[in-house]
Amino acid sequence: MTQNKLKKVKAFAPASVANVACGFDVLGFAISGPGDFVEAEFSDTPGVTIEAILNDDGRLPLDPEQNTAGKAILALLEESGVKRGISIRIEKKMPLGSGLGSSASSAVAAVVAVNELIGNPYEKKDLLPFALQGEMVASGTPHADNISASLLGGFILVRSHNPPDVVSLPVPDKLMAVVIHPHIEINTKSTRLILRKSVPLSKAVEQWGNVGAFVAGLYSGDYGLISRSLYDDIIEPSRSILIPGFGRMKQAAMDQGALGFSISGAGPSVFALCDSKETAKKIGESAGKILEETELGYDIYISEINKEGSVVISKEEE
Amino acid sequence: MTQNKLKKVKAFAPASVANVACGFDVLGFAISGPGDFVEAEFSDTPGVTIEAILNDDGRLPLDPEQNTAGKAILALLEESGVKRGISIRIEKKMPLGSGLGSSASSAVAAVVAVNELIGNPYEKKDLLPFALQGEMVASGTPHADNISASLLGGFILVRSHNPPDVVSLPVPDKLMAVVIHPHIEINTKSTRLILRKSVPLSKAVEQWGNVGAFVAGLYSGDYGLISRSLYDDIIEPSRSILIPGFGRMKQAAMDQGALGFSISGAGPSVFALCDSKETAKKIGESAGKILEETELGYDIYISEINKEGSVVISKEEE
Numbered sequence: 333m334t335q336n337k338l339k340k341v342k343a344f345a346p347a348s349v350a351n352v353a354c355g356f357d358v359l360g361f362a363i364s365g366p367g368d369f370v371e372a373e374f375s376d377t378p379g380v381t382i383e384a385i386l387n388d389d390g391r392l393p394l395d396p397e398q399n400t401a402g403k404a405i406l407a408l409l410e411e412s413g414v415k416r417g418i419s420i421r422i423e424k425k426m427p428l429g430s431g432l433g434s435s436a437s438s439a440v441a442a443v444v445a446v447n448e449l450i451g452n453p454y455e456k457k458d459l460l461p462f463a464l465q466g467e468m469v470a471s472g473t474p475h476a477d478n479i480s481a482s483l484l485g486g487f488i489l490v491r492s493h494n495p496p497d498v499v500s501l502p503v504p505d506k507l508m509a510v511v512i513h514p515h516i517e518i519n520t521k522s523t524r525l526i527l528r529k530s531v532p533l534s535k536a537v538e539q540w541g542n543v544g545a546f547v548a549g550l551y552s553g554d555y556g557l558i559s560r561s562l563y564d565d566i567i568e569p570s571r572s573i574l575i576p577g578f579g580r581m582k583q584a585a586m587d588q589g590a591l592g593f594s595i596s597g598a599g600p601s602v603f604a605l606c607d608s609k610e611t612a613k614k615i616g617e618s619a620g621k622i623l624e625e626t627e628l629g630y631d632i633y634i635s636e637i638n639k640e641g642s643v644v645i646s647k648e649e650e
Numbered sequence: 651m652t653q654n655k656l657k658k659v660k661a662f663a664p665a666s667v668a669n670v671a672c673g674f675d676v677l678g679f680a681i682s683g684p685g686d687f688v689e690a691e692f693s694d695t696p697g698v699t700i701e702a703i704l705n706d707d708g709r710l711p712l713d714p715e716q717n718t719a720g721k722a723i724l725a726l727l728e729e730s731g732v733k734r735g736i737s738i739r740i741e742k743k744m745p746l747g748s749g750l751g752s753s754a755s756s757a758v759a760a761v762v763a764v765n766e767l768i769g770n771p772y773e774k775k776d777l778l779p780f781a782l783q784g785e786m787v788a789s790g791t792p793h794a795d796n797i798s799a800s801l802l803g804g805f806i807l808v809r810s811h812n813p814p815d816v817v818s819l820p821v822p823d824k825l826m827a828v829v830i831h832p833h834i835e836i837n838t839k840s841t842r843l844i845l846r847k848s849v850p851l852s853k854a855v856e857q858w859g860n861v862g863a864f865v866a867g868l869y870s871g872d873y874g875l876i877s878r879s880l881y882d883d884i885i886e887p888s889r890s891i892l893i894p895g896f897g898r899m900k901q902a903a904m905d906q907g908a909l910g911f912s913i914s915g916a917g918p919s920v921f922a923l924c925d926s927k928e929t930a931k932k933i934g935e936s937a938g939k940i941l942e943e944t945e946l947g948y949d950i951y952i953s954e955i956n957k958e959g960s961v962v963i964s965k966e967e968e
Contacts, residue, residue, distance in 0.1 A: 533845065
């Protein structure tokens with residue numbers, strides 16, 4: 333036990349791709365590179381104080397009740413019975429509103445840092461409900477697929493949202509992700525509104541066949557099966573309308589050998605999965621060329637599936 | 651190669667449970683015990699002749715174009731280019747219209763027997779499309795979950811119906827099935843009519859989370875996860891109305907330790923999965939007691955998951 337011996341902890345939580353094609357609201361994975369840092373220390377001020385948020389252009393609230401990281405920590409402290417004040421600094425190393433789980437990363441990094449600071453009363457997987465409560469304040473609906481992918485790393489399946497029941501899935505060795513973030517903003521609430529509230533039974537059956545097959549593909553390392561099941565005829569047709577160049581980027585990615593291509597979260601980011609770094613680079617280049625025809629800036633992240641998830645990166649003792 | 655050396659082959663294809671809870675139209679498994687035998691031999695009469703059907707109470711058509719086994723063989727012969735006449739005898743060792751894939755078993759046993767007779771031009775898994783064509787004449791819609799479970803054995807997932815894309819899933823060692831067949835008849839077409847043509851998106855999401863988790867549970871041998879994911883809030887609520895004692899049998903099965911309980915196919919058969927023979931017996935007894943309060947007869951099958959599927963059981967050389 334390290335209870336009460338630390339004075340400062342810094343944690344990192346990676347960006348994540350949710351709504352993975354057939355797995356709307358249930359499948360997510362973490363990527364390497366972008367993510368959020370949260371540094372937490374004990375403070376004489378009771379409750380949670382957010383001292384600073386870096387790289388958010390002043391857009392995120394400093395009130396801990398309204399802030400995803402602040403609210404997540406408050407939930408953790410309440411449940412664990414810790415009465416000491418905590419102050420945090422949030423450093424965003426990923427774009428907001430990009431469809432890469434920005435609020436999830438903040439909530440996860442916050443609870444991972446504070447859990448370590450207060451002596452690790454919880455195992456990593458048990459931090460999920462606190463991070464979910466935090467994310468609720470940002471997005472209204474908790475995205476357990478983003479939260480659990482960022483927390484645990486790898487590929488995750490959300491069997492149930494309430495209560496959360498999350499399954500860590502195996503990641504085949506060669507699996508690579510390409511994430512393309514065009515610099516436009518899509519309001520998540522409006523992308524929810526665009527969705528029909530009901531689905532034809534025949535399409536729903538097709539979708540759950542594909543989710544089951546995708547899970548089987550991950551377990552068996554069958555890239556062909558993974559590819560055939562990365563298909564979404566329910567959400568993607570509506571939401572892709574809002575993403576510039578979606579159809580052309582997808583076609584180009586598939587032509588380059590992508591296993592599949594779809595929307596990350598509610599967009600505007602899109603992702604491809606593939607089975608080699610070389611293919612990943614080609615997919616990124618082809619998407620870049622298409623976006624350069626627009627006046628939008630963009631980021632491209634090429635990454636293995638991040639199996640580690642959130643990590644404590646530094647600690648200072650009292 | 652044994653081409654043209656055999657004169658008679660007898661094959662067996664087991665009964666199967668389809669629409670496994672969350673896996674409506676996509677998940678099936680084979681059981682041991684009930685099933686259909688088909689004996690096939692070369693004949694001087696061109697085409698396919700159905701000499702006899704035993705134990706069908708005269709209900710199944712002898713016209714090969716209208717008979718599921720006959721039609722499946724015609725499809726197989728056409729594709730393989732074999733011109734010789736074939737005559738068959740069908741022996742049903744399972745109830746018709748029970749929700750246990752009776753027509754699927756006939757179609758599968760037929761193509762397995764004839765494939766062997768004509769020198770095995772196809773591997774077992776490649777017989778699926780022929781059996782599907784046969785089953786089409788019986789039920790209007792092909793049940794690839796019944797057909798592929800009966801053909802291949804074990805647990806199967808139908809990723810896509812057209813073209814058929816079927817995944818064999820692993821079967822955890824302790825998994826046992828209890829199948830209860832109350833002696834009433836439910837017309838499959840009317841059970842299809844009872845289904846709503848669309849599904850609320852939220853329930854569809856829940857269902858595909860459960861299908862993914864069920865597949866993960868089979869791969870990881872996690873009986874708890876299997877149990878939590880054996881849930882169907884889409885089809886079961888409507889169809890179970892037609893099954894006498896459904897609610898009480900389900901409650902009793904869960905009280906005895908079942909992992910899950912739902913409708914087999916379109917009913918009237920129901921099934922439970924559990925993790926020991928002892929529990930299986932208790933589940934069977936509790937269902938029997940409930941059905942004895944009605945005036946219905948019933949059968950109860952207690953079985954491991956049948957991993958073998960269809961088999962050639964005897965051959966005679968020319």
